[in-house]
Amino acid sequence: MADISELKQQLIEACKFIINTGVMSLSNHGNFSARVPDSDTFLLTAGGSFDSLGPDQIALFQMDGTLLDGAVEPASAEIVEMHGVVYRLRSDMGAAVHTHSPMATSYAVAGQSIPLIYEALARFDMTDGVPLAAYGPRGSRESVDNIAKAIETHTNIGGVLLANHGVLAFGADPMSAARANVIIEEAAILGINAGAIGKAEPIPANMVAYTQRRRDEFASAGVRKAQD
Numbered sequence: 001m002a003d004i005s006e007l008k009q010q011l012i013e014a015c016k017f018i019i020n021t022g023v024m025s026l027s028n029h030g031n032f033s034a035r036v037p038d039s040d041t042f043l044l045t046a047g048g049s050f051d052s053l054g055p056d057q058i059a060l061f062q063m064d065g066t067l068l069d070g071a072v073e074p075a076s077a078e079i080v081e082m083h084g085v086v087y088r089l090r091s092d093m094g095a096a097v098h099t100h101s102p103m104a105t106s107y108a109v110a111g112q113s114i115p116l117i118y119e120a121l122a123r124f125d126m127t128d129g130v131p132l133a134a135y136g137p138r139g140s141r142e143s144v145d146n147i148a149k150a151i152e153t154h155t156n157i158g159g160v161l162l163a164n165h166g167v168l169a170f171g172a173d174p175m176s177a178a179r180a181n182v183i184i185e186e187a188a189i190l191g192i193n194a195g196a197i198g199k200a201e202p203i204p205a206n207m208v209a210y211t212q213r214r215r216d217e218f219a220s221a222g223v224r225k226a227q228d
């Protein structure tokens with residue numbers, strides 16, 4: 001079980017990170033999950049917010065939603081399937097976080113996806129922008145089906161917007177999922193601000209691959225050091 005306690009620690013760190021960035025809504029409401037490697041189980045924060053999260057407030061679930069260990073509050077019990085669907089459809093994703101980040105949620109309330117308007121979206125492999133999943137009551141079959149549809153029709157994404165509700169971001173590990181949520185919120189802030197002074201313009205389509213290639217070239221060259 002050493003792996004699970006390490007993974008719980010990663011979840012706790014990622015929750016702290018995400019709170020410190022300021023992307024949470026006023027209530028700090030959210031839930032965070034992580035796939036347990038080489039298993040068909042995942043961990044999920046058991047309360048309705050990221051405040052004072054400890055290892056005892058993280059429960060273990062089977063992919064089908066069966067609770068294996070811990071206890072979950074009703075607010076988290078409602079949304080187990082919303083996390084499970086990410087792991088079922090994206091084998092490359094190891095963590096998912098749901099928040100009500102206000103600017104991203106504003107797009108969701110307006111019924112709009114976020115286009116590829118911000119370079120960081122491309123650098124974080126979200127070249128399909130942030131698609132919108134149509135509304136369904138939180139965690140319901142309708143909501144989960146709509147999330148599945150958004151994930152199945154967009155490959156290059158790090159999250160989806162949940163209409164009239166919030167954000168569901170994901171990544172290879174808890175910190176990557178937290179960063180995806182932050183980038184999505186930044187894109188939303190910029191998109192809404194740009195709309196106030198003009199129009200948010202997408203990155204030219206013929207430049208997107210170039211943006212990622214340049215990122216990769218510098219990353220593979222490693223840290224550049226001054227010569228002696």
Ligand SMILES: [Zn+2]
Nearest residue numbers: 099138165166
């Ligand atoms: Zn929510």
